[in-house]
Amino acid sequence: MNSLTARWARGTAAREGTVLTAVGVWPLLAFLATGADQVVRRELEEAVGASAEQAVGPARDLLATLDRLPETGAALSVWTAADLLLEPGWVAGLPPGTHGLLTGDPVSDAARLDGWADRSTGGMIRRMPLTPRPDTRLVLAGALTVRTRWLHPFRSAWVCPESGPWIHQELAGLALAVPLEQLPDALSLAETSVGPVTELRLPGTGDIDVHLLLGPERADLGDVLTVGLDLLAGRHRRIPAAALPDGTPGPGLRIRQQLDTRPADRLSVTTVPFSLGAEHDLLATAPLFGLDAATGRSAHGFTGISPAELLIVSEARQTATATFGAAGFEAGAVTAVGMTRGSGGSVAQHRVRHVQVDFDRPFAFLAVHRPSGLALAAGWHTVPEPYLGTEDDD
Numbered sequence: 001m002n003s004l005t006a007r008w009a010r011g012t013a014a015r016e017g018t019v020l021t022a023v024g025v026w027p028l029l030a031f032l033a034t035g036a037d038q039v040v041r042r043e044l045e046e047a048v049g050a051s052a053e054q055a056v057g058p059a060r061d062l063l064a065t066l067d068r069l070p071e072t073g074a075a076l077s078v079w080t081a082a083d084l085l086l087e088p089g090w091v092a093g094l095p096p097g098t099h100g101l102l103t104g105d106p107v108s109d110a111a112r113l114d115g116w117a118d119r120s121t122g123g124m125i126r127r128m129p130l131t132p133r134p135d136t137r138l139v140l141a142g143a144l145t146v147r148t149r150w151l152h153p154f155r156s157a158w159v160c161p162e163s164g165p166w167i168h169q170e171l172a173g174l175a176l177a178v179p180l181e182q183l184p185d186a187l188s189l190a191e192t193s194v195g196p197v198t199e200l201r202l203p204g205t206g207d208i209d210v211h212l213l214l215g216p217e218r219a220d221l222g223d224v225l226t227v228g229l230d231l232l233a234g235r236h237r238r239i240p241a242a243a244l245p246d247g248t249p250g251p252g253l254r255i256r257q258q259l260d261t262r263p264a265d266r267l268s269v270t271t272v273p274f275s276l277g278a279e280h281d282l283l284a285t286a287p288l289f290g291l292d293a294a295t296g297r298s299a300h301g302f303t304g305i306s307p308a309e310l311l312i313v314s315e316a317r318q319t320a321t322a323t324f325g326a327a328g329f330e331a332g333a334v335t336a337v338g339m340t341r342g343s344g345g346s347v348a349q350h351r352v353r354h355v356q357v358d359f360d361r362p363f364a365f366l367a368v369h370r371p372s373g374l375a376l377a378a379g380w381h382t383v384p385e386p387y388l389g390t391e392d393d394d
Contacts, residue, residue: 137340
């Protein structure tokens with residue numbers, strides 16, 4: 001699944017901030033593949049990276065596991081037209097209690113589907129990414145949520161970058177200062193194909209980490225995000241902060257000796273909060289998701305879903321959101337596939353090392369399930385919020 005995240009990120013324009021989750025798409029593709037015919041099936045299997053038979057079990061297990069963990073949630077549902085003849089085996093392969101009926105009234109159906117999206121994401125996504133039509137025969141949807149609170153919370157701060165695209169802007173910021181020994185492996189530098197990339201891993205509750213990734217200023221943020229995924233797979237060597245030389249060894253990094261009343265080396269972090277939302281039309285890059293032939297470009301469809309009709313994919317969309325703040329991180333997404341009938345100051349006492357990292361220009365991020373290394377949400381942030389002051393400024 002991380003490879004699908006990487007391919008999707010590389011194909012996404014980096015001009016504006018975005019958030020996406022391949023984990024929200026992958027199970028739907030696996031369930032579609034089990035009901036697909038010939039060329040449609042082959043394309044879907046290539047996208048999921050396994051045969052339909054090999055993927056459907058892990059898809060069910062993934063949804064069940066994510067829904068069981070305290071900091072994540074997952075749901076899947078399918079709605080079909082009342083007169084659509086379904087293949088019993090395909091329905092039996094879905095998670096229990098996930099099949100509902102469409103009425104054929106777009107207004108009524110939209111209200112029900114929007115309600116499901118709202119409930120399944122705890123209000124993060126209030127509307128289904130697609131709107132049912134009178135000719136909609138099937139809607140397959142999945143929801144994913146991630147909520148974690150920092151083990152080391154930030155405090156609100158003022159940030160005014162001295163270089164980069166946000167130079168001299170007064171921005172709402174976040175600051176964190178802790179003894180380096182409390183987060184000895186959190187900050188590292190990697191030499192990669194896009195140049196040096198600084199990675200900061202912020203630990204959260206429930207085995208969730210959020211990785212902030214800062215590459216060279218001119219590097220494409222999709223490429224920087226892909227480096228973060230490569231780091232998860234061990235494809236690049238991380239150099240921990242403790243092994244880096246003094247000076248400015250990498251993007252955003254400043255390491256120096258200074259006098260301090262406390263004997264421990266320090267890690268200081270500044271970054272900016274963000275709240276991102278994104279709408280993705282998966283059919284705009286249909287081959288990436290194995291949906292090219294499924295849109296009616298071949299004579300084959302989904303007889304494993306309905307043996308009585310030639311079904312084609314008419315819509316495939318994802319709505320996603322992510323919020324990064326002083327107390328924690330949360331992200332949510334709803335992905336939906338619609339199908340229709342096809343036509344055919346103190347006194348200094350100790351000398352310590354001060355490691356400073358500033359994410360004060362566009363950066364990428366990953367929300368990662370720590371034990372498995374699975375990237376649950378990914379994206380990048382490009383437009384910071386202005387600093388509006390605090391009560392203390394009055």
